[in-house]
Amino acid sequence: MNVEIREAKYLRLKLGREDNSRQPVSFLVGAPFSLDRGVGVPGIDGFVRIARARVEESGAALLREFDGQLAATAGADQYQTAMSFLYDLLDARAATDVVQKAVLCARKPSAPPFDERDLIPGEWEITRAQRGLARAMQLAPDRFPGPIFTTNFDPLISLALETCGFKVNTVGIPLDGSISALVKMRTSEVDVFHLHGYWRDSATLHRPQQLLSKRPQLQQSLQRHLDNVHLVVMAYSGWDDIFTTAIANCLSDPAFNGTVSWCFYEQDEARVIAQNQRLFEKFEAGIAQSKIAFFRGVDCHSFFDELAGDVFEDAAAGIAASPMPGWQIVTQATLEAEPPLSTAEVLRFFDGAVPALRHAVSPLVPRLSSVDALLPLLRGSVNGGCALQLVRAASGEGKSTALLQVATAAVSGGEWVALYCPGSDAGLNADIVSQLDPSRNWLIVLDDAENYIDELWLAIGKLHALGRKNVFFLLAARDTDWRLKGGEKKSWSTRVNRLDDVTLGSIGEGDIGLIVDAWAAQGEEGLRALGSTASRDARIRKFMDAVGAQDGQPGQGSFFGGLLDTRFGAKGLVDHLVPLLEFLRTRPIEGGTGTLFDALLYIACCHATGMIGLNVRVLAMLCGLPAFRVSGAIMTPLGIELGASEVRGHALTRHKRVADAILVAADRLDADLSAIWPRLIDATVKSSDDEKVGDTFSQIILAGSRLKRDLPQELSESLRDEIAIAAAEAAVVAMPTWTGVISALAHALRSAGHPQEAFDLLRTKLPTLKNTVDKAIVVRGYFYEWSTCAGNLPGRQGSVMDAWLAAISLSDLLPVELTFEQAKMSCAGLGSVFRRLAGDATGTYAKGRRAVIDLGWLAKPDQRATGILAGHQRELDASGISKSADIDQAISWLTDAAFAAQEELQDPLLRNLKEGRLAFTRLKALLLVQK
Structure with a gap:
């Protein structure tokens, strides 16, 4: 076979390419990686x-x-x-x-006896190859994100990575296991997969029958994780194991988009070809498709130093000053080197783009009073011991800008050197923080600090134990999330001088004036809709009124909401977004599939409908990316353009109003919004196979029941119906063992004006309920939805079926506990249907109506239910239907009314659901507790 084997220098050039089309690089390494000059494993x-x-x-x-x-x-x-x-x-x-x-054997001769409780890098002979690979990944984490695959059993690669500041996820793959998901979520994390097992707490594979045995789960997962990746195989014998077979199978698949660079230690090309004919035959398909390249003379122990010298000289110089991967060191020189903001960048910031250091040092961005309040606290802490300052606010209150302006002002004064985390994909390494140069004053600048509470606690603890006094933690966090994640449960004051928190909320007239002046300095584009207001005082008042009008909207910053109203008016935001979305349609996701427009629609669909956002793992699957790359490939460019951000592992827009406007603008651009939700549901379910995707899992799966209500009302009713039904139908397909998805589809159909179709669906699916996993949780809701669908059917039989099914939803026929929410809903619903059945009469149905209203008052009614119950009560009082004497009499009247409805039923299936009268002992027990 004619195979070209290139020299090692060509691999260095290949790995150093700068174009955006390059693929992220992973490594597969073997035994020589752990043995250097006779030392090691x-x-x-x-x-x-x-x-x-x-x-x-x-x-x-x-x-x-x-x-x-x-x-x-x-x-x-x-x-x-x-x-x-x-x-x-x-x-x-x-x-x-x-x-x-x-x-x-890789322990240093001077090392103490091995303690299984800890792996200390300094006690091990880490090879040049291992240090070099870790250094390359530190120099260029976006280029070399991992994972690392190895057939070695030892921990040396992990230890080398730890010395470079990475958190390492070490995974030993069992004989029949699989790589179910890449573990890492941040650029400061690296996954190391031991394909033949790990030396401790893991089975290890050695024999041919182990190495060659079919491992279909591993085969499939490897192929999935090698796609769209450049795999470099180094110091690897190429023996015939599952990984070599997986690579060959991938290269044989025309749909596979990964590439492989296979390295040989041997320098002589003729010898390489002669000694590896079987290997070349195995990769024949990949060679024919130019998906694999071969390189000779690759000494793993010198290769990475040469790579750094050839390619990463500038990066190496920069990273030397930054001790933590993903963090940026900020000095006076750094700030002086920041290029000034362009007019377009200033306008994007005013419209809500995420701030960066350049915004913080720009004279075009106003410095508000909160910054002036914080700076003295920071300056007063120089040489005063380690301290922590937390800036708290809701999303959209300007805390990120304030944080950066305080940090840059402190650094500009020459007393501090800052370590700043510009993204949400870097971790805080407690060991490195505790080892920062004690001769300098360090300022740790961290936004979204609610995501780092445990790491902060550990780092501060280590500083305290060492008696260090030269580190100041300047943090910003969303107020609610800081509490939810346990920030207030830590005894910070026992380890650090915790200064009083600064909470951003109401904004004063003086600050509003500074903002309006900054807008005006950019002319008409800077003022946008406010330009039609002539005087400065009137502009300030208009902005103040807009901010005040936002109060009472939970989870949404009043400042940013007011800003949107002031800058764009009632409908201007959609007009502003249309050309931006058209631009994002032309921007492919680097290293992934689809465009930034697609990613933004996925995010907006979730944020606009009341969710915290879209789980990053789901977004990664939708866009063909590993989760840790979402921040750089999607969130950073979207943040620059319109302020998208991450909260608690979820991607969201800066404000729900923005999410609403994105969907309306996308509809104007003829985007198929009804196709978005089925994709979201499919990716959510697939992501949950690997790892649960958090609070939003059921919200996405069951979204069909509420999308018509929650989607922006500017979308047509018919489109909202179409989207809701598409989402609900996709959920039924994706979750065939869930009862809840059937109820959600019925709700969507009913809300869209198809009650008969919804009723028939629930009737048809009834026999399958016994096989669903969530029936105990949602079966009462299933019958309540079924009753509501029946109530929307024409004629008296619709009302009769409504009454019977609603009564069942409260009864002991369903052998599951009853909640106050269910009791409240069913009582209110029965009140309406019994009124229809009773007409003007005062018989059984009228008493049944009185009964459910009396019982409903005991079911903790909310404001809406209270209004419904009060309306029924007034009518009943006026008609002379007296209240029930007690719970027993009310339940007796309810039992009689339900039986009367059963007697009228013409549908045999519904009649046969229960012979004789219904019992309501669970309802009675619940309401007696409340009473």
Whole structure:
């Protein structure tokens, strides 16, 4: 086979390419990576010697047999023969002992006896290859995000990564296991997958029958994670294991979009070709499609130093000053080097773009009073011991801008050096924080601090234990999220000087004036809709009134809501967004699938309908990205354009009003909004196969029941109906074992004016309820929805079926507990249907109506239910229907009315749901507790 084997320098050039079309790089490394100049984890000969010593402990006869079998083999076969001997003639524990002794050979001679409770990098002989790879990943985390795949058992790669500030997720893959999901969520994390097992607490694979056994789950998951990735295979023998087979299968698939660079240590091209014919044959399809390239003379122990020298000189110079991956060091020189904002960038910031350092130092961005209040606190802490200052506010109150302006002002004064985390995808490494240069005053600047509470607690604890006094933590957090995530449960004051929190809320007239003046300095585009207001005082008053009008909207910053109203007026925001969305349609997601427009619609669909946002893992799946790349590939560019951000692992827009306007603008651009929700539901379900996607899982799955109500009312009713039904139908397909999705679809159909179709759906699906996993939770809701659908049908029979099914939803026929919410809803619904059935009469149905109203008052009615109950009560009082004497009489009247409805039923299936009268003992017990 004609194969070209290029020199190592070409691989260095390939890895250093700058174009945006390059793929993220992962590595597969083998045994030579852990052995450098005879130091480290021993190779084949060393393993065999350790195995022989273990066999010798078991007797001379076994040793003679062992030596005889080894004499007939060589190389990798000798290693596999030795390990097979241990398994077959000793036991698995003997093989494990050999692996652990081999790994412990990598301990430094001066290291103390190994303590299994901790892995301390300084006690291990970490090789040049391992340090070099970790350094490359630190220099260019976006280019080299991982994961690292290895057939080695040892922890040395993980230890090397830890010395570079990474958090490492070490995963040993069991024999029949799979890589269910990439674990990392931040650029400061790296996943290391041990394909043949890990040296501790994991089975290890050695024998051919283990390495060659079919592992379909692993095969499928490997293929999924290698797609759209550039895999570099280095220091790897290419033996015929599952990973080599997976690579070959991937390369044979025309739909596979990954690439492979395979490295050989041998320098001579002719020898490489002669010694690896079987390997080339295995990769024949990939070679034909140019999906795999081969390189010779690649010494893993010198390659990465050469790579850094050739490609990353500038990056290396910059990263030397920044001790934590994903963090930026900010000095006076850094700030002076920041380019000035363009007019377009200033306008985007005024419209809600996420602030960066450039905005904080720009004279075009006003500095509000909160900054002037915070600066003295910071300056007063110089040399005064470690301190923590928290800025709290709702989303959209300007805390991020204030945080950066305080930080840059402090750094500009020359007393502080700041470490700033510009994204949400970097972790806070407590060890590195505790080792910061004690001769400098360090300012840790962290927005969205609610996501780092445990890491902050650990870092502050280490500083306290060391007696350090030169680190100041300047934090910003969403007030509600800080509490929800346990920020107030930490005893901060026992470890650090916690200054009084600064809470941003109401904004004063002086600050509003500064903002209006900054807008006016940019002319008509700066003022936007406010330009039609002539005087400065009138503009300030208009802005103040708009901010005040936002009060009472939970979870939405009144400042930003007022800003939107002031800058764009009632309908101007949609007009403003249309050209921006057209632009985003032309912007592909780097390294993923689709465009930034697609990603924005997914986010807006969730945020506009009352959710916190879209879970980052779901967004990653929708856009063909690993979760940790969402921040850089999607959220950063969207943040620059219109202020999208992340909260608690969810992507969202700056304000629900923005999300609403995005959907309306997208509809104006003829986007197929009804196709978005089925994709969201499918990705949510698939993501949950790997890991639950948090609070929004059921909200997305069951969204069909509320989308008509929650979607922006500017969308036509017919479109909202179409979207709701599409979402509900997709959920029924995606979650066939859920009852709740059936009820949600029925609700969507009924709300869209199709009550008969909804009624028939619930009737048809009734026999399947016994096989659903959530029936105990939602079966009462199922019958209540069914009753409501029946009540929307024409004629008296519709009302009769409504009454019967609603009564069942309250009854003991359903063997599950009853809640106050269910009791309240069903009583209110029965009041209306009994009124229709009773007409002007004062008989059984009228008493049944009085009964459910009396019972409803005991079911903790909310404001809406109170209004309904009060209306019924007035009518009943006027008609002379007296109140029930007690709960027993009310339930007796309800039982009679339900039985009367059953007697009128013409539908045999409904009649046969219960013979005789319904019982309501659970309802009585619930209401007696309340009474």
